[in-house]
Every structure is written in structure tokens, then in C-alpha cells.
Amino acid sequence: MxxxxxxxxTAKRIPEKPAYYxxxxxxxxxxxxxxxxxxxxxxxxxxxxxxxxxxxxxxxxxxxxxxxxxxxxxxxxxxxxxxxxxxxxxxxxxxxxxxxxxxxxxxxxxxxxxxxxxxxxxxxxxxxxxxxxxxxxxxxxxxxxxxxxxxxxxxxxxxxxxxxxxxxDEEDVAIILYTSGTTGKPKGAMLTHKNLYSNARDVGTYLRMNEDDRVITTLPMFHVFCLTVSLNAPLLKGATILIDPKFSPKEIFRLAKKYQPTIFAGVPTMYNFLYQYPDGDPQDLKSLRLCISGGAAMPVALLKSFEEKFNVMISEGYGLSEASPVTCFNPLDRPRKPGSIGPSIIHVENKVVNELGEEVPVGESGELIVRGPNVMKGYYKMPEETAATIRDGWLYTGDMAKMDEDGYFYIVDRKKDLVIVGGYNVYPREVEEVLYNHPDVVEVAVVGVPDPNQGEAVRAYIVSKNPSLTEEAVIAYCREHLAKYKVPCSVEFLEELPKNTTGKILRRALKEQVVKN
Incomplete structure (x- = not known):
């Protein structure tokens, strides 16, 4: 299949049912x-x-x-x-x-x-x-x-x-998805019919999608998150998709009011825009049974604020192009853990390993690796990169993670985003989580900058709702909540943070700005 x-x-079984609006x-x-x-x-x-x-x-x-x-x-x-x-x-x-x-x-x-x-x-x-x-x-x-x-x-x-x-044949290549090319030229991840079908089937089953669901499809269809979660999985389960050409809070609330959707999938930035939208009526989203977040880690403060305002649960998950993409999701039949990407979805294995590929103890950080029917065939015309990424059947994601005693995974940060301050590891997400709790902070991104004494130092880029917020006030706030070496040495205020087409904040663009300056 x-x-x-x-x-x-599906068309033979329910021919008259709306597939999309x-x-x-x-x-x-x-x-x-x-x-x-x-x-x-x-x-x-x-x-x-x-x-x-x-x-x-x-x-x-x-x-x-x-x-x-x-x-x-x-x-x-x-x-x-x-x-x-x-x-x-x-x-x-x-x-x-x-x-x-x-x-x-x-x-x-x-x-x-x-x-x-x-x-x-x-x-x-x-x-x-x-x-x-x-x-x-x-x-x-x-x-x-x-x-x-x-x-x-x-x-x-x-x-x-x-x-x-x-x-x-299920092993025929169905789609080649080119990665964003953060470490050079984009690489084409070859996804087979089996990869795509199995992940859409398993995501749809895991999230209990059915013919009664109406899914807002506003994430870009050319992106793997939307492709599986908001397009393939709903259609596989006979649901109806509400195709939105381009995300805007105003249009999301209009669609929700008119069509009574049951599922919304977005990246954290979208949730932030919906939360901040002054004309957003919580009553318009009352039909939602589930919100799905992926593409980047959602700040816990934003997750809790959104859920409280709109009275809907956000299930955070994790995926990457090379895995079609979903490997983990917070479950619907067990407790949801804020800040976690959940346990492995059905038919997929995740584990955390050290640099030797050995599984680390519960609670310790290491690289997240993945195995399952969703893992790509390889990179198109790149055998060496394929061999470096897929080893002994496991896909090495390049993301740092840890697992708790219940089998829930937590993304600590991208391996390449790690900031090393005087020999100490600083994960940008940890600093960002603290800053998102500040009442005047709308968005934040943290990167490492060269430092003559410590090797690297932490810099925060902030979008604030308060024009009088100062660098000194932000640093003082961080000192109350973070170890000294994790506190930003500098803060820069921006009108907006650089993002890709899915709304994911691009730390690499900020790093490039540091290098140019």
C-alpha cells in the first residue's frame, strides 16, 4: 500500500465526503x-x-x-x-x-x-x-x-x-526532500513509499485521526512537517483538510469560526502569534480537540499560556526530514509532559547515545538516534554523507537529547548550537526558556559569540513588547535564574527575529550576523 x-x-469508500476546503x-x-x-x-x-x-x-x-x-x-x-x-x-x-x-x-x-x-x-x-x-x-x-x-x-x-x-514497490523513492543546508549545500533525503505511508499511518493512528476530523493545513505543504501531519495523515484517515494558502492569525480564527476544526498543527512561532493576536476570541477555537507543535522546541511558558487562554491541549512532537519526519509525540492516552517531545511513536525506536554510539543512562544527555520504517533510504547522490548519518540501521539526528524514567524524550539542543563558555556547556534552549518567562519578552533566540577570555559567551536576541526594557534589566533577570556562565554577556533588541518559511527561528542567521560584524 x-x-x-x-x-x-478512501475515495471508493466515502466518495462524497469533503477531502478539502x-x-x-x-x-x-x-x-x-x-x-x-x-x-x-x-x-x-x-x-x-x-x-x-x-x-x-x-x-x-x-x-x-x-x-x-x-x-x-x-x-x-x-x-x-x-x-x-x-x-x-x-x-x-x-x-x-x-x-x-x-x-x-x-x-x-x-x-x-x-x-x-x-x-x-x-x-x-x-x-x-x-x-x-x-x-x-x-x-x-x-x-x-x-x-x-x-x-x-x-x-x-x-x-x-x-x-x-x-x-x-514500497522501496521505490517517492519524494526527495532537500534539507535546509545549515552545514553547506542542501542534501536530498530520499523517502520511499514505505517511509511516507508508514509515518502518515502511524502518526494518524497515534493522534487518533478519523473521518470526523477537520485539520487546518496552514504549515507549508512543501515542508515535511505539514506533508505528513497536516496532509498525508489526515487524507489517509479520511479526514477533511482546510487548506490555508498562507498563515495569518486573522485567517486562522476565521477558518476556525466557520468550519469548526478539530486539529491545528503549527510551529511555536505560530502559537505565539495566535496567542498575541488582539482580536483572537477563545470561543472561535473551542472545537479544537488537539493542537500539535513541532519544527522547534516550544517554550514551556508559551505552551502553558496558550493552553490556559484557549482551553486546548498542545501535544509537542519531534521529527526531521530524514525520518519522514515524526519519531516522537506526546501521547493522548497518557500524561503530557510540558517541555518533552514525548515517547517514541508506534513502530519507531529512539535512544540517546554517547560519542561511541553507546546508550547513556536515563537522565543523561547525548545524541538522539532513530530506527524504524520511516527512516530515509539515504541522501541522493551522496553515499559518504549517507554512511555518516545512517549507521547500523540507526539515523543519527545531530540533536542532543535526554530520556526520563517513563521513556519521554527531551531535546536539549542542536549539537552544533551548543555554546561552550570556559569549558562549560550552555544549551541555548535553557537560556531561552528562562527569558520566555519574562513578562516583557515576546520572542528570543540565544547564540554563542566569540570571547577572548572564555572562548565563547552567550548573546540573547530579543523581541520585546516593552520599548523601555533594557539590556541591564534582562541580564539582571537572568542572573536570578541562571548560573553565572549561562547569563548573556550582551542583549540585542530586534523588531523581529529571522525565520524560515515555517516560522522556525533561525539561529544560524543570527550567528552569520555575528561573524560579519
Whole structure:
């Protein structure tokens, strides 16, 4: 079984049930499955074959759902790409990923025109029409790539509704997800049909998703968190997804009031925005039975404040692209532990090891490693990086963690974010947790900066709701709650912190700023 074939079976069982709402328009499972089948057939008529690589530069929309599931039904390998990446970033992934077909927003057609000479292997550009594209008045007939341009709508219309598709093996690569490249060029994590299906199935089962659920899908679909938790798992369980093109607190509260969602998934920054939104009525979120947080550690102070205001439980979990992504989640049938990412989900093993790969005692910190049917096949065209990351069947995550006596895991910090002050280890998250308890702090990020005496020192970057808050006051507050070597040596106040497209705060951007200065 795989994601696309399971959706086909669901459509036969509950054909009239809404699969999604988009811009207040519903589409049933039968309609979605029909569009997927016809798109797969249309791709085949364009010459796309099983095993070919199809890139998708799309935001949250039915285009993404139909495009991805259609390509998978044909047996092609999908490469989702953030459409707001720079031309260089997009070009690297397209070239490294050996992409033959691109599915893109019409707004990106001029970019495709500029890049075509560097991408001779691309045979098809399938363009998704948008109102913004029409407003831009791009005359595609005047472009040199015009013979390769096809309309997404036309590709669907050309397809055969009786198309069955080729036989797929569970070990075939279904998706290649390029990592953010924090340590160099992005690496393409190869996820098989088995990886994706098993993780969507197990997450859906663990979180008790069912046909009565309505899931707000506002995280970016090209990101692995949304892909599994807010898209694949709900559709696998016959739920309805509420597709939100772009996160905004105002739109989330509107969707919640109109459609009575039962599940919301987001990163901590989103929860912070919802909590701070002045017009957010707790009554609008009363239908939620579960909120899911991932992508970064949620400050305990924010978690407790949000839950108290909106009367809903947040279940924090953990994952990474290389694991499809989920490995841990706070359970629904046992106590939830604030600050924890929960125990291992079903069919997945996690453990904490030292530098020799030996499991450490309960309560001690070490590197988190993972094993299960969700672990990637490897990095595309990078055998050495694959061998360094997957050892004896275990995926080495690069995250520092510890486990308690109940089997709950806690992320201490990223291995590379560790700050060493005079030989003492300082985990940025610990300092951030303290600062999030300060009544005037809205957001905070902590990094290490060079220090001539201690090797490194701690610096805090803060967004404050109080313009009169001073560096001295923040440092004095930290002295009350932290050991001397953990106290920030300096504090910088910013209007906003740098974030990626999922809303995750980017410490590395702040570190780069330190290096430049």
C-alpha cells in the first residue's frame, strides 16, 4: 500500500465526503481522486515515466495535492521546493535533483525563462494559473520556453480517468526532500513509499485521526512537517483538510469560526502569534480537540499560556526530514509532559547515545538516534554523507537529547548550537526558556559569540513588547535564574527575529550576523 493507492481506496469508500476546503470551496474525495488519476495520466502523455523526477514549486493549494499525488500514482519521484527560494537555491536543487518536469506557479514563469539554459534536462514546465499571475500579464507565448509550457488544467483535462498506473514497490523513492543546508549545500533525503505511508499511518493512528476530523493545513505543504501531519495523515484517515494558502492569525480564527476544526498543527512561532493576536476570541477555537507543535522546541511558558487562554491541549512532537519526519509525540492516552517531545511513536525506536554510539543512562544527555520504517533510504547522490548519518540501521539526528524514567524524550539542543563558555556547556534552549518567562519578552533566540577570555559567551536576541526594557534589566533577570556562565554577556533588541518559511527561528542567521560584524 502507498499514499496514492490508499487515497483511491478512501475515495471508493466515502466518495462524497469533503477531502478539502480551499478558498471556501469544497472538493469531495471522489473529485480529488479523479483529478489525481487524470493528472497522472496527463503526465504520462507528456512523456513522464516511472522514476522520473518531478519538481514542485508551489504553495498551499489543490495544485500541490493533485500534483504530488498524481506524480506518485504514476511512479514519479516528487521534489517539493520552497517557491520563494532564490534562483540560485532553486537552480541547485533542480540540477542536483536531475529534474525533468517542473510544476510551478505562473508567477515563476519569468524565472524559468532565465534558468532554462542551465537546465537543459527539463522537458516540461507545467504552469498553475493564479489570479496574481493574471495580474502580472506575463505573455508566455513570447517566451523561448513556450514549446515546453503546459497548463496544469490542460494536463488534467487531457488525462484518462481509467488510468491505473504502473506497479509500485514500497522501496521505490517517492519524494526527495532537500534539507535546509545549515552545514553547506542542501542534501536530498530520499523517502520511499514505505517511509511516507508508514509515518502518515502511524502518526494518524497515534493522534487518533478519523473521518470526523477537520485539520487546518496552514504549515507549508512543501515542508515535511505539514506533508505528513497536516496532509498525508489526515487524507489517509479520511479526514477533511482546510487548506490555508498562507498563515495569518486573522485567517486562522476565521477558518476556525466557520468550519469548526478539530486539529491545528503549527510551529511555536505560530502559537505565539495566535496567542498575541488582539482580536483572537477563545470561543472561535473551542472545537479544537488537539493542537500539535513541532519544527522547534516550544517554550514551556508559551505552551502553558496558550493552553490556559484557549482551553486546548498542545501535544509537542519531534521529527526531521530524514525520518519522514515524526519519531516522537506526546501521547493522548497518557500524561503530557510540558517541555518533552514525548515517547517514541508506534513502530519507531529512539535512544540517546554517547560519542561511541553507546546508550547513556536515563537522565543523561547525548545524541538522539532513530530506527524504524520511516527512516530515509539515504541522501541522493551522496553515499559518504549517507554512511555518516545512517549507521547500523540507526539515523543519527545531530540533536542532543535526554530520556526520563517513563521513556519521554527531551531535546536539549542542536549539537552544533551548543555554546561552550570556559569549558562549560550552555544549551541555548535553557537560556531561552528562562527569558520566555519574562513578562516583557515576546520572542528570543540565544547564540554563542566569540570571547577572548572564555572562548565563547552567550548573546540573547530579543523581541520585546516593552520599548523601555533594557539590556541591564534582562541580564539582571537572568542572573536570578541562571548560573553565572549561562547569563548573556550582551542583549540585542530586534523588531523581529529571522525565520524560515515555517516560522522556525533561525539561529544560524543570527550567528552569520555575528561573524560579519
Amino acid at each position: 502507498n499514499l496514492s493507492s490508499q487515497l483511491h481506496e 480551499f478558498m471556501d470551496q469544497a472538493s469531495s474525495y471522489a473529485e480529488l481522486d479523479g483529478a489525481i488519476t487524470k493528472f497522472a495520466s496527463g503526465l504520462e502523455k507528456l512523456g513522464v515515466k516511472k522514476g522520473d523526477h518531478v519538481a514542485m514549486l508551489l504553495g498551499n493549494s489543490p495544485f500541490f495535492v493533485i500534483g504530488m499525488y498524481g506524480a506518485l500514482r504514476l511512479g514519479a519521484t516528487v521534489i517539493p521546493i520552497n517557491p520563494i527560494y532564490t534562483p540560485d537555491e532553486i537552480g541547485y536543487i533542480l540540477h542536483n535533483g536531475d529534474v525533468k518536469t517542473i510544476i510551478s506557479l505562473d508567477l515563476l514563469v519569468p524565472l524559468a525563462e532565465k534558468m532554462q539554459h542551465a537546465l537543459p534536462m527539463v522537458e516540461n514546465y507545467i504552469i498553475c494559473e493564479t489570479p496574481q499571475g493574471k495580474e502580472a500579464n506575463v505573455d508566455v507565448s513570447q517566451l523561448s520556453i513556450y514549446p515546453k509550457l503546459k497548463s496544469f488544467t490542460d494536463v488534467v483535462a487531457s488525462g484518462d480517468i481509467s488510468f491505473a498506473g504502473p506497479e509500485l
